[in-house]
Amino acid sequence: MIKQIKKSFTVALAACLLGACGQAPQIQSNQESTTKEPTKVKIAVVGSPSHDIWNFVAEKAKKENIDLEVIEMNDYVQPNVALSEGSIDLNAYQHRAYLKQWNTEHKDDLKEIGLTIITPLYFFSNKVKSLSDLPEGAKVAIPKEVAIQGRALVALQTAGVIKLKDGGSTKSSLTDIESNPKNIEFLEVESAQAVRTLDDVHAATIGGSFATDAGLSIKDNIFTDADYLDTIPADRYNIIAAKEKNADNPVYKKIVELFQSDDVVEKMNEVAPGQYYPVWKTNK
Structure with missing residues (x-):
């Protein structure tokens, strides 16, 4: 009887150990399945x-x-x-x-x-130190993109260079210029190409990222609307x-x-x- 009990215990123990050994890979497999690819x-x-x-x-x-x-x-x-x-x-x-x-x-x-974010708009020049120094008939490069051009024109109005119809807005275009005392010639240029015009114009509107990528220092701008950001509407x-x-x-x-x-x-x-x-x- 005792031999029979020992035999039964030995079989049960072996079964238990084998069962435990069989479960280990299963646990590992479950852990792997819960690790998701990014x-x-x-x-x-x-x-x-x-x-x-x-x-x-x-x-x-x-x-x-x-x-x-x-x-x-x-x-x-x-x-x-x-x-x-x-x-x-x-x-x-x-x-x-x-x-x-x-x-x-x-x-x-x-x-x-x-x-x-809001990104300030900058004007750079190789010829003058401020927009107020623009000479008669000066050439100024502004963004060709309609959604950006209006903001550049408002900045020029803020600087006293031009006057826009009805006070101007970020939706203004060249046709909205009501007064242009110095007969400034405006050249519409794609924003990404504006830096390349600096040697050919008196001033150019250049976005901050394009300016820094071209090696320009932001502190060298001749005008920025950064001081007037509170007037920029939410659609900008x-x-x-x-x-x-x-x-x-x-x-x-x-x-x-x-x-x-x-x-x-x-x-x-x-x-x-x-x-x-x-x-x-x-x-x-």
Whole structure:
């Protein structure tokens, strides 16, 4: 009887040990299955300062299991083309008015999913030290893009160079110039090409990212509307955009959240002092 009990105990113990050994790989397998691959997201930006800032966001995104690839483009057209065609998932470079214009002209459905910044507008010159020094018949390069041109004209009005109909607005165009005392000749130039005109004009409107990429120092500008940012309407606020069908994607919303933070503001001031002003806390 005792021998029989010992035999039964030995069999049971062996079965238990074999069972435990058989379960170990199963536990390991379950652990492996709960480790998800990072969600890959591509975002397009314009200018190296923006690239640096978004690389900082990308590092933060890793902790959220998001693999955010930042792609730098060199004009204001390709980021929307790429987003529309689906080769990227998001872009962050344009303001609301530009996006609205794009959707209208291209019958597109790109949509704002979060606010980012306001970027000051700058005038640079190799010939004069201020806009008030422009001579009779001077040539001034302004943005060809309709959504940006109005802001440049308002800046010129603020500087006393011209006067616009009805006080002017960011929707003003060259046809709205009511008074041009110095008979300034305005040349419409694509923003990405404005730096190349500096030797041929008396002054040129140049965005901060294009200026720094060309080796210009922001402090050398002859005029900026940075001192008048409170007068800039909300449709000039820069945004993060996605395709409309993806606007509620929770991963994209998390990326917006990661950008809209104090440490990103600190990074902006480190990378490009005075060039970026956060607007996501505004009520506009």
